[in-house]
Amino acid sequence: MRLRPLLSAACLSPVSWPQLSNALETIATAADLRAIERSATVHALLVIRTNEGGKGDERPSPEELVLSAYPDLPDIETELEGLVTFGVVDMAVHDKTSVGNQWQLPKLPALVMYQDVPRLNPYTGELYRAATPADISLLKKPQKLKKMLKSAIPTQFVYELEANDATWTFLTQFVQEKAQEVETVVLLISKQRHASPMYRAVAAELSDQGLSFVFLSKDEEAAEEVMKLLQVEEVPALVVLKSMTDHVVSSAEKVKTYGALKSFVEPFATPKGSKRNTSKGSKTSEGKSKFIRFFSGSEFDELVLHSDVVWIIEFMDSQREQQDLDEKKWKKTLTQLHRKAGVVATGAVSCEKEVELCERYGGSGVRVFPLELTSANRLKRAEVLPQKFTTIDEAKETAVATIPDLTVPITSPAELNAFTALARENHAMPVVFFTTKETTPPMIKALPLSVPTQKIMVAVLHDAGEDLKKQFLVDASAKTALVCLVPNQVQSEGPTSGQFGIIAYKKTTMGPYTYPNLMQFLLQVLAQYPHPQDTRFTSEEVDVSSLDLTSAQSLVPYVTKENFGDLCGGSKICVIGFFEDHLDTVADPESRLATWWITLAHVAAQSAQRGEPFQFIWMNGKCQKDFAEAFGVGLFQMPTLAVYSPSKQRFATNVGIFDELSATAFLKSVLSGSRSTAPLVGVPELVDECLFDEIQGAALGAGDVTEDDGDIDDMLSEILSDEKQQRDELEKESELKQTKKGKKKRKAKKNKSKKRKKKAARDEL
Template sequence: MKPLLSGVLLGCSLLVSVQAFYSPSDDVVELNPSNFIREVIQSDNLWLIEFYAPWCGHCQRLTPDWKKAATALKGIVKVGAVDADQHKSLGGQYGVSGFPTIKIFGGNKNKPEQYQGGRTSQAIVEAAMSALRELVKDRLGGKSGSSGYSKQSGGGSEKDVVELTDDNFDKMVLHSDDVWLVEFFAPWCGHCKNLEPEWAAAASAVKEQTKGKVRLGAVDATVHQAVSSRYGIRGFPTIKIFRKGEEPEDYQGGRSRRDIIERALDLFSDNAPAPELLEILNEDVLKKTCEDSQLCIIGILPHILDTGASGRNGYLDVMVKLADKYKKKMWGWLWAEAGSQMDLEASLGIGGFGYPAMAAINLRKMKFALLKGSFSETGIHEFLRELSVGRGSTATLGGGVLPKIHSVEAWDGKDGQLPEEEDYDLSDVELDDDFDKKIEL
């Protein structure tokens, strides 16, 4: 596997690689940990999903046929792609160990089928239609596609499940600012063995999607009896939720990886701070914020001389409230003063709408949507809600190229000052006689 670079170079290389595979004009849906559950797992659609790596030659050769199949199946079967080199935990959940791997997500989304057919568009379409017929047949027969436990092996990494003991429990869990889901198990327990691959897969996904702010641990209650007795563990497996400064809560959800991940993301949303609202001071700020987010929300605020500090803070307060309301989406939030990033404004076509203005940008697809309503809590909420459900018109950002981002000084939080006019002393200026005569007349 190719080594990964870091920082801005990593973001740039990934952006180029993804665009080289599937552009916004293709019918292939780009999937990642942020949208996989919503788009695939919670969907009633049949999905064909390719797990690929940008450096994989076989994946590159498959791309034109995958695009062609997606177009042929549009409106019938959903076709997606996951960069499993970038999103390793997502590939790990489904046992992806080579590239490209194609899986069919049918009635039971927790147990996708491995596609073993040919790599031509014709073979892919035929396999999709065959799977669709089977899905319809099952539904006619009353099979809804059970969402029970998936027994697949290789669904995650056990190293992402933290081994907790009598000695480290208080330090790791109780004194931590992170949220913990802790499984108390017994090695001989059959239900615990069934849960193990689901718990490991969920641990890997949750670690990536919450950036380690929600963690999954496990306690062997037959060995570490002190901590198990403290929390009254009587049956196995027992799962408890621990939040700093609060009494532990019993986990009441399902035992599939999907159920565990969903609950973990809810906990993350409840406890996570709102994303920071940053001023666009240079290109690095924009790239770092937007390349790691599905969407980046950018407000272009009036010049400080037009609003003063109080007016600007009012607009910023509105953005902060919306960032908190949509924090579960893990979007990036940025702002700039009108005129400070003219190339960006031109790429977005913002000038015609006046200020304040707002755009939502998908930097990976180089697509954007503009706020057409009011720059208010209600107006922005409606704009973002429409985007969340896939509605609203979009356009290509600046012809598909990131506009130049200028380096500017950070706003100091104060009112603007008009430039001082210079006083001119004309006492020493000698005027000719003709000019003096004209003045006298």
Template sequence: MGTSSIWMVVTLLAGLASSGWALYSSSDDVVELTANNFDRMVVKSDEVWVVEFYASYCGHCRNLVPEYKKAATALKGVIKVGGINCEEEQSLCGQHGVRGYPTIKIFGANKRSPVDYNGQRTAKDIAEAALAEAKKKIKNVLSGGSSGSSSDSGSSDSKDVVELTDSNFDKLVLNSDDIWLVEFFAPWCGHCKNLAPHWAKAATELKGKVKLGALDATVHTIKAQQFGIQGYPTIKFFAGGPKDRDSAQEYDGGRTASDIVNWALEKHSENIPAPEIVQLTSEEVTKATCEEKPLCVVSVLPHILDCDAACRNNYLAILAKMGEKYKKKQWGWLWSEGGAQPEIESTLDIGGFGYPAMAVVNVKKMKYSLLRGSFSEEGINEFLRDLSYGRGHTAPVKGAALPKIHNVEPWDGKDGQLPEEEDIDLSDVDLDEKDEL
């Protein structure tokens, strides 16, 4: 062979090597996956997939080939088996966090969050792991979960993530009193796809506190332009209450579910209003104020005849200030007039030291703690601070249940009035005469 012929062979081999040889052919039961067909065949399908991310130069990858082919044949008709040449599909492999070869992932019940396979590299072990994920998916579907396929949205695989559009954004976000985190994404964005399962999980954990939404910025361009979206994903925070386009704040937290939840809860605690100090007037009021709260602060104030409107308002102001100070705890706050709810006072040992008095109740555990210091800002703050740190004396609620609550009229904000004495005419009343000494 001449020199020119040798160089032609070397050049050809170098060209083939640089393009990355595929380890599997169309005659194998291993499906060749690329960026062009991955979403359609894997992510949006209802089938369970085993996917190997490989490089042709990788010795471990070449050693795996016969076992992987064997697994694909054994699973044919039950579970799909595919391979991705990362030399050709660097972006696709990067989106799935591939850092070494071979990497095997199983796409089962949650296609946006595949399971990493770390078992033995034998056909038997790979097939058994795939079947185990298939069983999990079946159980998930039977219990009412999703089939596993995902839509185009970077975050729409969770029912708790609100799909936002140009037409509903103002109504749902800007014109609501809710707190929002909004992700602006693009369907083709790898980082958006990586964020999706974390965004979905965070939405579920934050339900009832902070709403999470997702807007496809490639479709709903009006809102994307309005908020100056230039990269994906971009996350904006909208505080509770009235909002406009200038209300948006940049999200600067991490991109795991726990990072998102912790960041959002901190914002939530800053934005929540101080709790209302509610008068204990009925059973319904008690349940609405305290049933779902971690603790319930119950105060009994002096009777209005013993402490006029100005006096009572001073006590309520102290309670309101404490409510503001401890609002992040999300406790319930109740107050009652001395003698209006005698069963509650007896159950919580309130009133034995006179009025005003305070007890804090854990409704779920049916335990309570009594304020034994002064009913002042300093005394109450010290008492509540100790409770928030898990300190202080507690006792079980008598009978392990709160007693009957009487229906009473709410205070009208005025001073109390002594009952008018009835004038009695004694002129016609016969009185027994008594002998004088």
């Protein structure tokens, strides 16, 4: 959709703008955007450009343009009031600093979602979250959009009591533990199987305000006992528990709307920052210091182990915590690390409160959690260093030395020419650093690690000659200099041809060479000359048939013991391909493993085009035998697929022919709820990689056994034949239904019956 039709619609439409514009928030400044990045609530932003419009009073506002083009939006906003915040961003045509430039959207108008839970940014010390592009056509499909937005509301802020946890004993223990942490428990008891989107939205909005949100389904066996002891007579009911003897029960009316639910719970919340002790003196416990970040056991894995920075963590025993922690010293250390290295952060763990976490890392003391690079030059968390330090200062130099180095050392003009050619070929921005030092400064190593959404390559020239410096407009007497090479002339041959322009860091105006100053300079250059990473947007223009093994590796990565938590953890919904051949056999493009992998990549690409929320991975089912069997996948059932939700511990496995058609149908059935899921109890840990002979040898052995067993071959052939016949019958039924769509009455009747059936069979993964 172009903007001129939007403008025409705005001029002709008779809608009442003041009434409709209440449905949208205008995001105009960087401060507005930062507030969204820090928020845990779901935001849907429509990005447009209005500079082509009229002048003066005749020029419609961004809100008017949006609402004229999408008249259903006010009704959607009203129905989702409180659950989702809608906004509009107007990107100026000639303003390189416009809010939203960092999204690098291929075309406008566009729809951008903020739906992830904010994480701590170690560089700034603030919470942030990334934006996700969505299909703009969803605004024309209200039902589909509402369903997607409701499912996007975070589940992490509500703990659902199930099985052994859904008892009075566990609830009592839980409330007592939270009371010690000065937190109030909010309990929703409902007939539903899972917490409603409304309840999850309130929990997200009031997160980090002294409240712990819990959900209990009335279908649980011990629910009646809990209701009786809490004096709950009807459901849904909301109970606020300061302790087991001090609780308040709401009426059912309080949980019917978002406003009523929030108004009942909010008075029990503790405003953010009110628990922080900012007075001088002892800062001995978690949350009382601005510069000492204490991590709980539940936060540690997410904020430390899964982050992209080097961490120095002090595990404090009770004696250390009772001391007057020198906050000025912590601040000085943190400032020095930020100026010098950027990607090194500090934190603490209370061994008195987090006994298990402390024991996991050897008791009290200071430990360094470094990063390392994969074979594809991707960051990953390395093993904690074996050394134990006494103080943060003592560990500082060791931590800085572990920063991974992606920079390229240059010793001659020929190497520099090769470097710039390689950067141009990879569509990356070349950054050249001149220094007289023998080693590369940590802040320079940190630059390419700090902009993961952009492609930059950094070259380091040690003791460069005067002629080379002049070539890059660097003063011959300068000991240190930094320049960015940007495209200033693109030839007709393509974007990788043409000349480079030079943008140099000016110390006189930008300040000394520190990590914050260099990052500010680099981000300003990238805002004007973006070099985005290869991002997969939902697009119908993707040619799935052209996918090869290289594309398959990015669409469907191979999962191992080391990367499983990153690829399939948290609230992700994983599609796991269980294949039986060793990874080394994929070197042959004609091998069956290569064929399976590319087939699954085709399915993944098509799934991304449809906007489905899946993370695709594959593993060797023979090597990970115990893990595969937990999903009901045996030796003779590979290749096959399974859908797995780690947060809900539920799964569904596809049984049948492995091809694009059956795999796609399987995934759609899981999303629609027509394919039921099962609970997964006790997920086995992945084992170390198996040797080639262990896998392919097993394959040969299996072949020898089956040669003598003709009955098995006949049985398998019969099963496959039956499945093919069933699929053919389903296709015929589908074609028959399509021919009847022209008759409106019969179509409406069918749709109603389908909705009833889906509702009855719905399964929430």
